[in-house]
Amino acid sequence: MTLGLPGHLARDSLSRALAHAGHCAAWVCLGIAVIIGVIGATSSGDPAGWTGAVLSAVMAVLLLLVARYPTVTLTLIYLVAGTGTVLAVTVLVMDPAYRFETTNNVILALPRVALILVGGAGAGSVLAITWAALGYGLGEAASFLGAALAGGVWSPNIAAAMAFGILVVVRTFDGVSRRSDSRRETGLHRASQQTRELAIRHDYELRATARLHDTALSHLVAIAAAGSGPVDERLRDGIRADLGLIVGRDWAADHGQGPDTDGAIGRAAGAAPTTISPVSDDDAPTLEQAFSTAANAGLDVRMTGDLAVLGLLGPARAAALDAAVAQCLINVARHAGVGEVELAIGFGSGDVTVAVMDSGVGFDEREVPEDRIGLRTSIRGRIEQEGGIVRLWSTKGVGTTVVLTVPEGGE
Template identity: 35%
Template sequence: MVGVPVAARKDSLVLGIPTHLAPRVNAWSTVRAFHAAAIGSIVAAALALVLYRVAEPDIRIAGAVLALVPMLGMVAVHVQFGTWRSAVAFLAVGGVCAWWFALVVSREVPTGWVASYLLSLSVIPLILVGGAGAVPGRVALWSVAGFVVGRAASAVAVLQTGGPARPLVLAWVTVVFVVALVLVTSRSTGRSERVQPELLRSAREEHVSAYRAGVEAEASAILHDTVLNHLGAIALAPDGPIDRQLAATVDADLAVLTGKEWLAPQTGPRPGAASDAFERMLDEHRASGLDVTVSGDPSALDGLDERALTAVVRAVGQCLANVQKHAGTDAAEVSVFDDSASCTVMVVDDGRGFDEQETGTDRMGLRGSVRERIGRVGGDVQVWSSPGSGTSVMMSVPYAPATGAIAVPVSGDDDSGRRG
């Protein structure tokens, strides 16, 4: 992207969403991941109890396993509603379940590190699921609150059984990790919010630059089609008053040059616009002495939107002007075809032809008024010509409207050597 620093481009790769939605979307994603981890912690606690029961057949773990069931149910309830009320209910029910679970574990599991591990597994869901909403700061506060509730419930149970204090190392690690993750995510989101306006501004400037380039290219092509062609026609005209048809054409083109209609984005064809514009262009060239034969299906032009139709009519007009000025013949054939996906127009003459490689770079008729103009409406141009064998120009324009008012010409290959 033009004009965007490297750091900004790196951040743009991970944005993908509007700035005002990014914090909430990221927080919701984090919360959903926490919910999944909480369910995994409850399942892990149940499995660990079962495995410990297999190793120690004399212990009774049924009460501890049953204590996990309401907690699992409240996880589902909070995930479904996600309100502060469901969060408070979860902490209340989860605190009771954690106390019940710790009561059984403290009484039945004498091994210190095993009991600490099991108690941590019962507290972790309170840390991970306590949050309500998707604001990063609130997620951290609810997680700390869940840890406090779970730690207090476990401590009360340990005191009731008279057992030794349990450090709950895994629970401490979890709460520290959650808070750190939320802080890092918030900082990254803030950086993205600062970068996003710069990205949008750069994209807007690039769009304006592209639009300006398209306008300048179209203006240059129109100027070539009108002023330069008319000056050549006037220079070749006999002495005396200017031909009435030529004068009318000059007046019409002056109206185009001084007006702004050619800048307006147009999408839908007017009834009869295709045939009228096409026939009017052909009549202008016939009036100047060129014998133009039309074949195929000219009604195929009716399927083009007005912008594409204007481009095709002007491009065909420039091809016929090239025939008159360069081909050394007074006849040309224009063929129109419809292949259901695009409209194809061919301009063929049996004149002297030309070698594209020997054409001067200052000749811009075929390059600017045909190739680039058709390219701006999503079309394609192919030229077949060689000295002594005539010239064929084929223009294909899709019926689907091109996006935007005026697009940037795509310089996929060098057209500077085309005949003008």
């Protein structure tokens, strides 16, 4: 969403909106003229009523064409036809039978106002005032001629003059106020673009942070945990692979579709190394990374549910879910003190849910030190970025259940 019109579009947009406003008022005037004509023709049996109604209706239709196709030709046709209508209606209305003293009366004001509110071709205040001035001048001339033909008294129509005055004031104000350039000055459009960029940047920062946590940090922890001694070959391979991953490619942009060499804890724990193959685009998504992590960490995974429901997710969302489940499994391996974990996968109400349950030592989330970011970033961060939610229940001595829910679809 952007806030409002940018400066370069404001002129044309405001011009069109003001023209539309004029057209609406003109149609109401012509509609009322039609109604008055019909009432006169039906209730008083006055045939002039039909003439007035038909002429006003024709004007309304022509104005519809001008509104739809604001060309110079159609504008001129409308002005000419409207002038003819004003002339004819003036001749009819100034008949002494109607007892109108001058042409300054409300019946004649209706087509006169509609003629002024032509809108017309082109955009901008000057052009709009020019068309309106033409409409006003032609209407007044037609009214003068009509009064002369009917033998009535001509007098400038105050209502038409007022309509013209309002139009000039509004259009002039519009033109002058746009010169102050408050739109550019306020910079809302620019700010909205900048906000979008900042949001994307922050999103990437979070992804990069999660990836950092999963790679470099876990190696450091593994080295610290290993203590002095020969370098474990699997640790060495892991570091090599991850350094290549961090330095050698756009890892922040990676949506997790490629192979992930996570699982340093597993390698440090001495599990057999596992070759992880990338998920091809043609394959339905699986929890490949999570299972690899579990294998590396020496966790025995018992799974219930159908993995095929992951096919309801877009590749990026499935990969985010996979990475988050993998981090849950790392947490189980690292903290729960058990060798087995249960995964339950399901689908309901448009959401794909994966529950990770262990019967380990459990913990109190409030007691998790502030600087431990695995749960916050690698799990919650990832899932929430995909519009999902993470719920966690843990009781000391009983175990932990983490339920990850993401909506179906996604990138």
